[in-house]
Amino acid sequence: MAELTYREAVAAGIAQEMERDERVIFLGEDIAAAGGVFKATVGLLERFGPKRVRDTPISEQAIIGAAMGAAMTGLRPIAEIMFSDFLAVCWDMVANEIAKARYMSAGQMTLPLVIRTANGAGARFGAQHSQSVENWAMSVPGLKVVAPSNPADVKGLLAAAVRDPDPVIFFEHKGLYASKGQVPDGEHVDRLGTAKVLREGADVTVLALAAMVPRALEAAERLQREEGISATVVDLRSLVPLDTTTILAETVKTGRLYTVEENPRLCGWGAEIASIAAEECFYDLDGPIVRITTPHVPLPAADALEDATIPSVERIVETIRRTAG
């Protein structure tokens, strides 16, 4: 085990896969010479050379289209979209082309590619650089969707994403890049589609993703301490495939389901999971399903405003305290 930051784990994961498989290539804006604007890809150019690690123009449609063309002809591209908000400028490539190519061609094409992107709030970047848009990807059939909460998962899930034969949208949380954690030494490959139960409790089940995971854990500790409420906390890690087995099993155990979501309220992953639970384990529920989300507003920029908009530990504790009774 070694301690790495979340951003170092990104570079480590890419390096591990580029080392192993020469078909893996990497492109994006400022990712090569500069090592990425979040410094998450430092050293890759030096190590793998300009043929495999390339800076691009500001042309997101070209970046993603090029990844698609490369993937269908035998390579395994990783493309970076600097901020997940910019997926909107190449959304056609992602949602209409990449997601559908295999299906439309009746399996003639596979697209083993990864789109890495910095998601989420916390840096006071304002409404166009802070969104959590994993639900955009989740809503489109044909895309796998991953969002790790810690360095070990970053490396392991990124490796799994690169090895996966299907397109994976890999949401890194920009608020977590500086966070540290133990990462297994040597080759580390995780499994897509597996949630992790981080804490077992008896009263409520709390689902969280990415930067909401540490907040949910801290809220669980406080709920235990201050209210005697015992919470299970599940880190979803992957939205597609979705580990409904774990999710439903953990929900049934406590009978009370909560989601903690950074995305704006409407049609988030929490809505999807809440409605799966309301259909599939309705009779095991002991009370309302409660989603704790960012309100349905664009994100404000000022620190005081941003902090008050995204679900905080305080808000999680307060909501569960109020409703879990």
Added chain:
Amino acid sequence: MAELTYREAVAAGIAQEMERDERVIFLGEDIAAAGGVFKATVGLLERFGPKRVRDTPISEQAIIGAAMGAAMTGLRPIAEIMFSDFLAVCWDMVANEIAKARYMSAGQMTLPLVIRTANGAGARFGAQHSQSVENWAMSVPGLKVVAPSNPADVKGLLAAAVRDPDPVIFFEHKGLYASKGQVPDGEHVDRLGTAKVLREGADVTVLALAAMVPRALEAAERLQREEGISATVVDLRSLVPLDTTTILAETVKTGRLYTVEENPRLCGWGAEIASIAAEECFYDLDGPIVRITTPHVPLPAADALEDATIPSVERIVETIRRTAG
């Protein structure tokens, strides 16, 4: 009252508003000289002239961006995006620019504009011309979302959308363009954010949108006749604002909630509404909430395949029969 087709109601709605308010202007591909590829805008160029009704290049970002610029400087543009799938090529304009401008500017700007677009399946156009993407718009704060199911609503809600001071994405269903219905004579303006109870029942509440409305109604008739199950059918009409008052009231009355959705399964409007119900009227529910949706796959093209993919009357009847017991 006059009988109009759904497509005629589009032109009638636009004409009514252009007549009333000279700030209303209209742009899009093939909308002027050709009267629209769905013939939904026939006669507008002749009536209002080339200054107000303009054909554009195939440049969706320019079309939507131009509408935005015009709206913030005193006009009330209507922009057509020929197929709703193409919203993906201008998604940045819609989701990142238009949706957020008022908020980011702290109310300095308002964007009274309408984006009309042909949504939905049934024409055997395949995966890139048949999607139902109203949930894309619903998931973005700052957009109003309307999807009418009949000619009267088309005219009335389109007029309301044009008069609304906020951006409205107006989803016309291409499978309904040829359908006919009575439309009130003279000026007709409806209200956004109001669902309509089309049929009252005692056993189950069925929510539907656009082309799923006639199917839900037909299914309700069959359920009554064949199974003795009495269904309330609600036409949502508008997703944002969402008429939760009507939705929850009708859900509570029967205790059983169903959605009939054309969108692929994950994160659709049904997921949002199901989770609102699972939170807000949990104790009034008598059984699982069931979403009847298109499976989470891209849409196939062949007639036999497309028909078997989208929720059919048969599938609605069958699902409710099986689960409502």
Added chain:
Amino acid sequence: MSNSPRTAPAGASSGPRVDQATRLALFRSQLEIRLLEKRAYDLFLQNLIKGTSHLSLGQEAVAAGFAVAMRGDDYTFCTYRGHAHTLARGAPMAGVLGELMGRKCGLMGGKGGSMHLTSVRHGAMGSYAIVGAHLPVAAGAAWSAQVRGTDQVAVCFFGDGATNIGAFHEALNFAAVWKLPVIFVCENNQYMEYTPIRSVTAVEHPAADRASAYGLERQIVDGNDADAVYAAAAAAIGRARGGEGPSLIEAMTYRYSGHSRADPAKYRPAGELEEWMKRDPIALYRARLIELGVPESALRDMEGAVQRAVDEATETAKASAPSSVDVIDRDVWADGGSSWRN
């Protein structure tokens, strides 16, 4: 904009001499497209083809000229108007007609439909129905060839209307900067759906007049002359294979039918179609072959053979069962399934 191309085919004189076998291949390819698409048209009228469909009648020389100049392992990317390009690369006629008819024997078993013809084993890497989207994808395939060190090239066909969309610009710059072996071919048939391209474009030649914006040579070719297309194609492909980077070629042509099945094409000025039909690519080419000494009987034999092939393909497609509903939840993922949960 006048009806006849104003510019001499680029590279026509300097290009490779076209030999007899190549000429016959060019003729045959055009014939196959023409006769198959005419059949497709008949099948619409019989309501055996549902949905939409976009024919290339009148534009056959572009598809043929390029396909004949390409190598088996090169890549073709085309639009919804892609029957011609898919056929020209060698995809089976029954597979094309079957797809249009929604039959099991269709290239994609009916899942893709007319607008998405794909035959990877023939290098036909998909037909794309969102205008402009495939230009970056073609650049990516070319990048892949460059990285893998093969000398494959990618050829990407698109309409005049596609030149005004953002993806065009991004792909052209990207390909030029990375010197990718990709050839962008604008089939300028003068119209988008119903709107003349000249009414919405800032320059007269929507592709060629923009080549310099990407450091590329301005190239216009007579898209109704298969030899001219072939010569331009061969030259551009040669440059791409040789590491000299991309080309942008504007082929001037005309579509005889409406934009799609739904379009009676009433927006065309009287006489315009007739003018273009005088320069029908297949009639012109047939006359040229005869002038060059090919016996008319040989051409008649070929015409007969192609017609029989189309007839047979039609029967095969008609005899094929409708697409089977159990493919609906297949092939979303590489494991063959569509499951998004465990």
Added chain:
Amino acid sequence: MSNSPRTAPAGASSGPRVDQATRLALFRSQLEIRLLEKRAYDLFLQNLIKGTSHLSLGQEAVAAGFAVAMRGDDYTFCTYRGHAHTLARGAPMAGVLGELMGRKCGLMGGKGGSMHLTSVRHGAMGSYAIVGAHLPVAAGAAWSAQVRGTDQVAVCFFGDGATNIGAFHEALNFAAVWKLPVIFVCENNQYMEYTPIRSVTAVEHPAADRASAYGLERQIVDGNDADAVYAAAAAAIGRARGGEGPSLIEAMTYRYSGHSRADPAKYRPAGELEEWMKRDPIALYRARLIELGVPESALRDMEGAVQRAVDEATETAKASAPSSVDVIDRDVWADGGSSWRN
């Protein structure tokens, strides 16, 4: 790419003679930007400005040259690097600093932040943080002026990097075809974030070398010379007001600081910054004014006045309360609220 502009300012000689009052306005505008942004930089270091921020130090002449040539009711559209343009249109300094500091007195009360400065009453129609997005929006504002029959113009500023994104292409063609009164101004500061523009662009001048693709004149201007910018601006604005359509102008300049707060700009070759600083727009302009006979004391007075204004604005912003959380659910909709349900 050499450090000094190679092309004489377009229209500089043919442009309007710049009178003394205009010259003083140009100087003052540049000073205001420079001194305010230096202050902003200090406030970062004191951690009073959080989040990111993109300074225009070194590029002031472009903002000043255009703003002085514009009319009060004209529209400005700019990027995240928009402090300069917003100030130049007359937005209050305290409003700008307050926004950067997340204070109530901010132009948008802290809701937008540094990258989205907007002051509609000054014609500053927003700062846009997605590269290229505002070009079509500016075209739309120009279209609106055309439709409403006013002679307002829209001026749209963007970086060299923005020339490779799709929206650039769509907006330019759209504006050209509709002959819209919009001026597209590329501030070529040689770099995108960390990557030199020349390494990812197919032509040397990313904007000017593409003007012909939209039927526009190739225009390059010395972006460090406020007079040259002013002259080019006045000429383009005059054409736009006169119904002669859009212009595309590439202004050659350089940013002194890194791309944003996070960037120490280590990627720049040694000496490059120093070369450019020799041609500092404000120093150059000051020298010119003195050469033209403006007494140095007058300039010193102005410098003092501007510095005092910046100091005052700083105090006002510091004294202002932090943005109030009750604005979070305001102003999603025109009714002032954020409710998506009844």
